[in-house]
Amino acid sequence: MKIFFKNKSLEIKVKSLSPLGKFTGLMFRSSDNENLLFKFKKHSRHSIHSIFVFHKFLAVWLNGENKVVQINLVSPFCLSIKPSKPAGKLIEIPFNKKNEGIIKKLVGKEIFK
Numbered sequence: 001m002k003i004f005f006k007n008k009s010l011e012i013k014v015k016s017l018s019p020l021g022k023f024t025g026l027m028f029r030s031s032d033n034e035n036l037l038f039k040f041k042k043h044s045r046h047s048i049h050s051i052f053v054f055h056k057f058l059a060v061w062l063n064g065e066n067k068v069v070q071i072n073l074v075s076p077f078c079l080s081i082k083p084s085k086p087a088g089k090l091i092e093i094p095f096n097k098k099n100e101g102i103i104k105k106l107v108g109k110e111i112f113k
Contacts, residue, residue, distance in 0.1 A: 006068075010105060014036065014091055025092055026050070026092050027052040030055070031054075031056075031094045039088070040087070043063070045082050045087070048081050050081070053074075058107065060093060060106065063089075064088050069086075070083040
């Protein structure tokens with residue numbers, strides 16, 4: 001999937017989720033999991049949580065044109081994470097070696113120190 005961030009495009013491999021997958025997301029999964037794509041029926045400020053997620057991940061909120069609206073660094077067991085602007089899609093990117101390059105481009109190298 002191609003996303004747009006700071007006037008640049010970035011290709012991210014994602015797995016679209018079924019309705020049940022949207023309910024569980026990264027819960028009970030290892031950090032070596034795939035990047036997950038949530039598509040919402042309407043643009044809104046959908047909140048998520050990281051209860052039963054045992055690793056950090058990035059929540060990348062997108063508008064209808066796949067432009068990044070907001071990026072949140074999500075720690076394990078947060079009760080609520082909500083974007084400040086409406087979004088139509090969300091990508092959950094687990095912290096792992098295969099996503100290191102993508103994460104560095106989105107939030108910077110210092111995040112891995």
